[in-house]
Amino acid sequence: MSESFQNEIPRARVNIKLDxxxxxxxxxxxxxxxxxxxxxxxxxxxEGTLSERDKIDINKNNFNSVLANLNPEVNLTVKNTLxxxxxxxxxxxxxxxxKDFEPEAVARQIPQLRAMLAMRNLxxxxxxxxxxx
Numbered sequence: 001m002s003e004s005f006q007n008e009i010p011r012a013r014v015n016i017k018l019d020x021x022x023x024x025x026x027x028x029x030x031x032x033x034x035x036x037x038x039x040x041x042x043x044x045x046x047e048g049t050l051s052e053r054d055k056i057d058i059n060k061n062n063f064n065s066v067l068a069n070l071n072p073e074v075n076l077t078v079k080n081t082l083x084x085x086x087x088x089x090x091x092x093x094x095x096x097x098x099k100d101f102e103p104e105a106v107a108r109q110i111p112q113l114r115a116m117l118a119m120r121n122l123x124x125x126x127x128x129x130x131x132x133x
Contacts, residue, residue, distance in 0.1 A: 041070055064097040071096070082112050 016031040040046065046053060058066050074093040079086075093109050095101060107113040 041072060043073055045071075067098070068096045080112075082116075 014033045016033065018029045018031055020027045020029055038050065040050060056066055072095050074091075074095075076091045076093070077088050078091055080089045089110075089112070091110055093106060099105055104117065107117055
């Protein structure tokens with residue numbers, strides 16, 4: 001009989017297991033995954049050298065508040081495919097919490113796409129009205 005699927009290791013997850021031998025008893029311990037990311041995530045706003053800055057502890061409970069404090073932004077120049085004239089648009093994106101990374105939230109930050117989202121929502125509402133009638 002095969003082992004249960006519960007013992008399978010998912011591809012997207014890193015499991016670090018340690019075999020401990022304490023007092024003659026062997027015990028398996030799973031260690032939490034800890035990462036250290038080093039970089040200037042302040043978009044040039046922080047002062048001092050990178051080595052002088054304080055470490056920021058991030059976990060699932062404080063991620064949004066840390067992101068809001070860092071206030072990261074992205075400045076891009078992208079091809080304007082909506083105008084279809086070969087022009088380029090400057091796009092500035094801000095991120096305050098994890099929901100700001102969702103495609104619709106990113107689209108809301110770009111005026112041309114925000115107008116298209118509004119049109120889509122109007123069409124969706126109109127469609128619902130016709131289903132009611």
